[in-house]
Amino acid sequence: MRIDCKHVWEHISAYIDGEVDPVLRAEIDRHLETCEICSAVLDSTRNIVVLVADDRVFELPAGFSKRLHERIDEEINKPDPPLDSSSAEST
Amino acid sequence: MTGTVPEQDAETIRRILAGEKHLFHELIRPCERSIYFLLFSLLKNEADAEDAAQETVIKVYTNLHLFRGDSQFRTWVLSIARNEGLGRLRKLSTRREDSLDAETDEQTGDYTPAILTSWREIPADELERKELGEILRAAIERLPENYRNVVVLRDIEEMDIRETAAALGISEGSVKVRLHRARAMLQKELAPQLKAFAPKRKGFLWGRA
Numbered sequence: 001m002r003i004d005c006k007h008v009w010e011h012i013s014a015y016i017d018g019e020v021d022p023v024l025r026a027e028i029d030r031h032l033e034t035c036e037i038c039s040a041v042l043d044s045t046r047n048i049v050v051l052v053a054d055d056r057v058f059e060l061p062a063g064f065s066k067r068l069h070e071r072i073d074e075e076i077n078k079p080d081p082p083l084d085s086s087s088a089e090s091t
Numbered sequence: 092m093t094g095t096v097p098e099q100d101a102e103t104i105r106r107i108l109a110g111e112k113h114l115f116h117e118l119i120r121p122c123e124r125s126i127y128f129l130l131f132s133l134l135k136n137e138a139d140a141e142d143a144a145q146e147t148v149i150k151v152y153t154n155l156h157l158f159r160g161d162s163q164f165r166t167w168v169l170s171i172a173r174n175e176g177l178g179r180l181r182k183l184s185t186r187r188e189d190s191l192d193a194e195t196d197e198q199t200g201d202y203t204p205a206i207l208t209s210w211r212e213i214p215a216d217e218l219e220r221k222e223l224g225e226i227l228r229a230a231i232e233r234l235p236e237n238y239r240n241v242v243v244l245r246d247i248e249e250m251d252i253r254e255t256a257a258a259l260g261i262s263e264g265s266v267k268v269r270l271h272r273a274r275a276m277l278q279k280e281l282a283p284q285l286k287a288f289a290p291k292r293k294g295f296l297w298g299r300a
C-alpha cells in the first residue's frame with residue numbers, strides 16, 4: 001500500500017503521540033523519507049506541540065498561587081461546622 | 092512532571108480528613124496550573140479564571156470526603172473545575188457559539204495543512220519566545236471551545252489521553268479527534284507566522300496588525 005499526503009495528514013497528530021500502529025507508522029515513515037511537504041508539515045506540527053507544552057509560554061498570572069493559598073488558609077482556619085447539631089439545614 | 096503517586100495522594104487525603112488540614116496546600120499544589128488553564132480556556136478571562144479557580148479549590152476542599160479514589164485525584168479536581176467553569180458560562184449565557192458538550196466528532200474532517208518547508212527550528216531566544224508565546228496563546232484562544240479544552244489539558248498540561256477524557260467527560264476517541272483537529276488548525280494558522288522565527292534572524296517583522 002502506498003499512502004498519499006492526505007492520508008499522512010490525517011494521522012499526524014496520532015503519529016506525534018506515538019498512537020499509530022507499527023504498520024501504518026512504517027508506511028508514514030516511508031512516505032516522509034521522500035515527501036518534503038509532509039515532513040515539513042510534521043515538523044511544524046510537532047514544533048507547535050513542543051512550544052505549547054513549554055511552561056514559559058503559558059504562565060500563571062503573577063501572584064496567582066499566593067492568593068490561592070491565602071484563600072485556602074481562610075477556609076482551613078474556619079471553625080468546623082457543627083457536625084450533628086439539630087439538622088436545620090433542610091428548610 | 093507533577094509526579095503525584097495516587098497512593099501518596101490517598102494517604103495525604105486521609106490525613107487531611109483526619110485533621111491535618113494544612114496538608115491540603117501540598118495536595119492541591121500540583122493541580123493548580125491545570126485548574127487555572129482549564130478554566131481560562133473556558134472563561135477566556137484571567138480574572139474570571141482565577142476567581143473560578145479559587146472557588147474550585149474551595150469546593151475540592153469542602154468535598155474532599157467525597158473523593159472515591161477510583162480516578163486520579165487531579166482528574167477528579169479537574170472535573171470539578173470544569174463544572175465550575177461551565178456553570179459560570181451558563182449563568183452568563185454569553186458565548187453560545189460553540190455548543191458546550193456537543194459530540195460532533197465523528198466525521199474525519201478534511202483539512203489542508205499550511206505547506207511550508209522552511210520552518211523547522213524551534214526558537215530559543217528569550218524575546219522571540221515571548222512574542223511567540225503571545226502568538227500561540229492568541230491562536231489557542233481562537234480555537235472552538237471543545238478543541239481548546241483538549242489542547243489545554245493534553246498539550247499544555249501534558250495529561251494523557253485517558254486522563255483528559257475523564258476530566259472533560261468525553262470519550263478517548265473524542266479526545267483524539269479533537270486534538271487532531273485542533274493541532275491541524277494551529278498548524279495551519281501558526282506555521283506561516285512562525286516561519287518568521289525560523290532562521291536565526293533578529294528583527295522579525297510579523298507584528299503589524
